[in-house]
Amino acid sequence: MPQYDRRYRELKAAGLPGWAGAAHTRGLARLTAALDRLGSEGAIPAAPADLLELGCGNGLGALAMAQRGYRVHGIDLSPTAIAWAEERFAAAGLAGAFRIGDVREMSAFADQSFDIVLDGSCLHCLIDDDDRARCLTEVRRMLRPAGAFIVSHMCGPPKSADAKARFDVQTCRLIEDGAPARALKPLAALAAELTAAGYTVCRTWLAENPWWDHATLVCSSSWHASAICSSTAP
Template sequence: MWLEAVQLLPPLLARMLELGCGNGMSSSYLMAKRGFEIHGIDISHVAIDWARERFAQENIIGNFHHGDVRSMPFFSNCFFDLVFDGSCLHCLIGEGRDRCLREVRRILRPRGVFVVSSMCGAPKSEDALRHFDPATGHLRKDGKPYRTLKAKESIEAELSPAGFRLVCSSLNVNPWWDHATIVCTH
């Protein structure tokens, strides 16, 4: 799987966006060190401040934006070569997922690469299972859905109507949650 995915990566100096970048120290940091032009978006002001501080401390250039992945008007059409979901998609519920995927398609250049990294499948802990609705795939907190945990195949099925072509995928089985990595192109 990864050989196929690596061959799809754009050349150095390409523009990359990390959805749900948090403090920027995962894929944004790694790709910046490899020469990519990095952009990150997160709904948390605190996380964006951390990302900016960490990149500044290490003299790494990164552009971090506070915002909502369901609406990113500050990015122009076809702006990015690579969009990486930094475990963000599973945080979206219902129509929010479709809106995010439409936005990613809009800002990703033709033949650009979209990597989805998402929790998937039913939770495995007894406590989480008590708050999980298998009919909707929603994990609930205080009675409200806050995570969408679909099977890997269901996540893949969401991508095609949004205009993405599946290239490869894998499932990492963990004790608490399974995790899907799905690589597709625009």
Template sequence: MSQDVNVEYARLRAAGAAGWGGAAATRRRDGWMQTLAWLRRHADFPPPPAHLLELGCGNGLVSALFAEQGYRVEGIEQSGDAVAWAHAAFEARGLAGTFRRGDVRAMPACSDGCFDAVIDGNCLHCLIGCDRAACLAEVRRVTKADGVFVVSTMCGEPKSATARARFDPAARCLMEDGKPTRALLEAAAIVAEVEVAGFRVVSQHVRPNSWWDHLTLLAVVA
């Protein structure tokens, strides 16, 4: 884990930010409120008090939305500072949630088939290459036979000049200092890798924006 992640979370918490991204965190929370409403309308998405795991939970910004509606939530996150922030935020709001520092590519603390739903809290696009398959295999392992997987991820082509300048079309990644930092795959490729991992996509939609598009999909265990 990069120490910079902990440093940034500590800075954001001290500044009174809502979460990762600072000012953008509020927009992210609003987007997830819409996503949650969409999920609750879908017959395949379990009602509360279903047991949910959020991948890359950060300070619990997204998990809190589910907890408020009565879901039993857990989260896994690489930053210890973010995990501490999540616990403090939930305690301050009287919400129940369990958060742990860990790696989404290997989650030994989670038993087989223990979650009704796994939520990608904008984590999957941070995984590059074979790390994606490792994470998806773990997601399948910890999801119940009648469970679901929700993906919320960047997709498509870079649109802004800044994004295009950072994009490596061969790797389908955004680069920083010569290293890949975000996967920017086509929506169809993301659907394919989710289905290879043992899920069947039952609903999806792509939301365009000025930087790149954003894919949200709901998948059931195949």
């Protein structure tokens, strides 16, 4: 979508680190802490596993995982973000493979290509239920046996006055510029959606914030022997 690429052009011109501007570093710290915790507990495949980040943006999350020894790939709609990620990896002397693309259709990636698929706060940007289902089906196709799908998702209802004023309670959607922009499903609804899409939800936890909460869910494909789930309890 053009607005995403425009946003990345503006961020880069302003010298800001990522999608959330100055707040991006805080979100990245939360994500990497969660991934380090999962890795230390054996709840996700260890490096040098193959990892794909959905909605990788300008590569900050992917860079953190590459620095931990993972073989990283990323996909994002924004050409500016992908070029920025490639620049960032080149400057760090690290290898990463990045692709402009739509997470609803990822046929460029073969079946069972990845040990980990990481939702880089991308799924909550898919508003339509059919679009979300298409993405979840693609992820299942690409996961290897004993692979892990890590979902990072805004979790409603919002708490701040501004967000409450822009929240549609009936659809659990946050409105921006008059149109639905983010899905803020309750944690139980997220887990039910993933289960219906063919995943086993192995672990969930909720980071509480003053504006809205953020959920992390670790999943495996239900058709595989659940090595991920056997190593961790919800």
